[in-house]
Each structure stands twice: as structure tokens, then as C-alpha cells.
Amino acid sequence: MSDTVTLHINGRPVQVPQGTTVAAALEIAGQTYSRRSVSHKARGALCGMGVCFECRVTIDNVPHCRSCQTLCVQGMEVVTDD
């Protein structure tokens, strides 16, 4: 089994070590925010433990996934807000 996985973040491939969360993969890819708030401000991971929901993204077409609680999987498609 390979010790890295490749996923797509906003359509761009990113290779990360196994066991990396999506929140960490966003940062590795230089995507420093995950969503826009109701008044369109950039927001990123805050609590790191699945409580605050600030790190949410769309994963494989499922919206509102907490990126800090989701491990990267080969071929995963992650979409953040613009």
C-alpha cells in the first residue's frame, strides 16, 4: 500500500501522507480558507476538533463536511468556497 494519497482540491491534484486530514491537505495545497461566511468573509479551521464547523468544505459532492474530522482518501474531490 502506498504511504501517500492523491486528492483533488478545487480540481488541482495534491499529494499528502496517509493519515492527513482534509483540513491539513488544504493548508498543504496553499488553500488557507475553507469557506465564506454569511457576510462573505474567509474562514478557516479554528478548533481542530470538530466542534466549531468553520473548516467545512464539500467532499465528493457532500456539502458541510468538517475537513478537520475527515481523513484524505485516494481520489477524493474537495471543493472550498471561492
Next chain:
Amino acid sequence: MTRSRQNWDVLVVGAGPAGMAAACEAAQAGARVALLDSQHTLGGQIWHGEQQHPKSRAARHWFSRVQALDITVFTRTTVVAAFSPQSLLAETPKGPLVFDWHRLILATGARELFIPFPGWTTPHVTGAGGLQSLVKSGWPIQGKRVVLAGSGPLLLAVAQAIKKEGAHVCCIAEQTPWLRLAAFGQGAAAHISKLWQGVDIGLSLLGVPYHCGWWPVRAEGQDLLRRVTLSNGRRERSIECDVLACGFGLVPNLKLASLLGCAGGGPFVSVDSHQQTPREHVYCAGELTGIGGVDAALVEGRIAGLCAAGQLDRARTLFPRRRSWHCFQDKMAQAFGLQEALKSLPDEHTVVCRCEDISYGQLVSHANWQDAKLQTRCGMGSCQGCTCGASLQFLLGWSRASERPPVLSTSIKTLIGEETGH
């Protein structure tokens, strides 16, 4: 759709140190035990990601005990509701599951208290424990300039951990004034193991400025943090940095305890000497009963596990050790109590409810949490008030109204089903 149902002698919710210790003692005493946690692995926040390679002797001991004993572990399993007096509904990776229990042990731990200040919603402003969790899960920290601010020994532990990973720790801003801290240092000397831990951390942080009596007042940056301003109430200093990690202490995760009607009205769950809550057969251990750290959590968890399995005599032998850690806990609470000045950190434009973008100015005129919630939608977003509820409790003294199910955002699919218990 049908829900599966399972029956357990002892059900433990939360697999941090307290929950792991509780499950082990109950299983050792012969009870059929299930241990639930919402994370991927055991260990809670403090031992997050250490299941394969524990970093401390205590972690190694408890991970191997959980593995060796007959304990059924459910990870990625989140309790969302209580359907009947002795059953809980949980969301698991395989779908919804109902857990019937004879004895229930709650060890749901704590989360960080966030105090809103201008700019705190800027990306790269994180929790202190939050940053540590992110780094443990692969978040790149090497070469980043980090300011740590807030209160308590967690700041030091996080500084040590991220420095090891190659972060440049610019400084640590501890809100506690130096004199109060010095008094605590002397008092803590009685707890030798903690003292050595402190010395170890101290040595590894040589050269990192530690500013006592300072706190963050402003974070700046468009879409990304660039600068932090600290204050001691008289002077300000600004620091260019990449990450600001704030930790103003911990607040217990009381939602499930409240839902089960055993939280009382106070900041913590009150328990008797057997760790039993006012509700019979429901026990609590760890940070839910008071912020005491890993050692207090372990001994409370052991006592709860033993009592839930009917081993009262064995539990009693642990009472002196629990007393000693509670003593330490009281000293910590005294030393790191938050300064009044922190209550004026948010200005009228500072966002308090991050889910709904509700500012402090919109909230402060309301009478209480319930009123604010109904008028502004504060606390009604994805996090269900977990973040702003604790902030507003600190800032305005607002306590939360009672909990209603579901305690966490969940799918309709989980909530409907043939078997509703009614």
C-alpha cells in the same frame, strides 16, 4: 429504515483518558462494555493521534489496556439523542444505532474557550489546542511564525509540541500576571510529576519570550493573518506572524449531560464520591466535573468504571489520589483565572457568532441567551452555539437554556426510523 439495537452493561461515551480508564476498570470487573467516540481513534484530544505511537507512559499503559481487555470500541460514533430513559441514539459509519445501557459513563471532555476580539475570525487564528490537533493531523507548521496567547499550561505544551515540528514560536502571551503565576509555581511543587513535566517544557522553550499579563487585542490581515497586537492594559506591541493560536482555558462539553438531565445548572456536572450524577446509574468523569487535566481524569474515570461495575471497595482505595489531584486542580483554577479586562476585548463590530456572523454590538442589548437567539439567530448555526455560547457565558454571564435533541447536527435519516422507542 430499521435501526439496529444493542444492549450493554456499561456504556462509556468519550474515549479520552477518563473514558478509557472507566471502560478498562468496568471491563476488568467483568462488565460488558462499549466505548464510543466521535473521533477516528481513541485518546481524546490530549492523546489525539497517539494510538499507534503513544508519547507518554500513561498513554502507553491505557492504550494497551483497552486493547487487551474485552471492550467493544465504536469510533466515529456520535451520540445525537436520548430516546428512552436508558438508551441513546448514535450515528455510526454503518448508520444509526441505538445503545441500551444499564450504567452510563459520560466522559465527553472539554473544548477550548474562545474570547472574541477584533480580527479573531481571520484565517490562521486558531485555538491553541486547535493548532496542536491540526498539526498532529498533518497541518504544515514548519517555518511558520506563531504567536501563542491566552492562559494556562496548555500554551506551553503546545509551544513545545509545535517547536519540535519546526515552528518559530515568536512569543507566548499569558494573561495571568507574573506574581500570581509565581505563587502557583510554589504551590505546584507538591506535585512532583507535574513539576518535572514543567521543567522539561521550560528547558525546551528556552529563548521563547513568555509575557505574563499580556493578551491579544487585535488580529489583522485580509483573508489571512499578518499581524497580531498584544496589550497589557497600558501598552501595546504588534508582532508580524503567520499563525495566532489562542487558548483561554477549557469549557466542559455538557450537551449530552444536559440532555440527560444530570448537568444541574452550574458550569460543571456535580457528582458524588462514586462519580455518580444526580441521576441514578449515570456517572461522569474527567473535565465534565471540573477542569483537572489528564491525571484527575484518569483517576475519576477509574472510580466511575469501578462503581458502575459494582466494585465500590476497590473504588474507595482511589479516593486519596483523586483528592490530591483535585487539590492541584483548585490551585490551577485560582492561578489561571481570567482577568476582567478580557471581557472588554470585543468591540461592537467584532463577530461573536461565527456561524451566523452576529456581532457583539447586535447581542449586547439583549437580556439573555434565549432572547438573543430568538432575535438574532445567534447560536443557531452549524455549531449550535458551542463556540459563541461559551464566549457569551464569559463575556455577559449568559447561561444556556436547557438542551434539546439532536445535540449535534445530524441527518434526518438518523432521526427517523421504525424504532423510535415511543
